[in-house]
Amino acid sequence: MSMSARFDYLLRLGDDALFLGQQLGLWTGHGPVLEEDIALTNIGLDQIGQARAWLTLAGRAENKGRDEDALAFHRDQSEFRNALLCERPNGHFGDTIVRQFLFDAYAVPLHAGLSLSNDPEMAAIARKSAKESAYHLRHSRAWMTRLGDGTEESHTKVQDSLNALLPYVGDLFFSDDVTSTASQEGWGVDPANLREAWEATLIDTLSESQLTRPQPVPEQFGGRAGHHTEQLSFLLAEMQVLPRTYPDAKW
Amino acid sequence: MAIENARDVYTRRQEGVSIWAVPASEITASSPDEKDILFDPSDDKVYRHPTFYDLPDEVKNM
Secondary structure, rough: OOHHHHHHHHHHHHHHHHHHHHHOOOOOOOOHHHHHHHHHHHHHHHHHHHHHHHHHHHHHHHHHOHHHHHHHHOOHHHHOOHHHHHHHHOHHHHHHHHHHHHHHHHHHHHHHHOOOOOOHHHHHHHHHHHHHHHHHHHHHHHHHHHHHHHOOOHHHHHHHHHHHHHHHHHHHOOOOOOHHHHHOOOOOEEEEEEEEHHHHHHHHHHHOOOOOOOOOOOOOOOHHOOOHHHHHHHHHHHHHHHHOOOOOOOO | OOHHHHHHHHOOOOOOOOOOOOHHHOOOOOOHHHHHHHHHHHHHOOOOOOOOOOOOOOOEEE
């Protein structure tokens, strides 16, 4: 039971990073300016690095011989455990920035908490990831301010992005048997405990960005249980077609 | 004088094309406390150095 909770928990960590990384990679050659093109793909690479580490550990926890590639490329949609926020499409630059900001503000306290895990491998990955997510937040938060407090057009666009994406943060703080096992046994954190830090970052950032918090609407849940939006099918189709068509392909 | 000093110290090996002199008070710098989050994430990205190419023997001084 404990092993399967650990597998599930590690998939959640890995799959969040996997789809953010995959989508940020799509910005290659499309960034608004050269430096931002490199920054987004850089952050994407960090996310892919984190995904590889978590999924490798997940494969070991499952103990059925699946490695990071088997888990990324040979699972079907309902087997993925990422938060719905992470499969929201790139949209325009402001959409991508808001998606990343909402995630980064969660990743910073997540990685801080996981750094204290009693599993030394998880703690080591978290400590490395913490440095990355601290920079990611610095980057996305600066853009929230620049766009929110920029021109009328940038403000309107990024406010619309925020209104559209906020309902999707539900999964990030979703607690169930898996997360309570994780926190009780001391190797994981209860995501509900991360909400306070996330709220504080959000409130500070909104006030410095001249953005307003929309009226609350019901939050969306499902990703942690494998219930996804159609957007994930498009992502998976593109991401998995090559390794599934040529399973023995080598780099 | 900064230009002359820089010319004498930094361009002796023909590296120079243009020298910029900026008042120190106009420089915005990151703090050494931030070096972990700014620079450590590059540690595991060795592919950013072009060291994976096999160079022909005729190529010297790479």
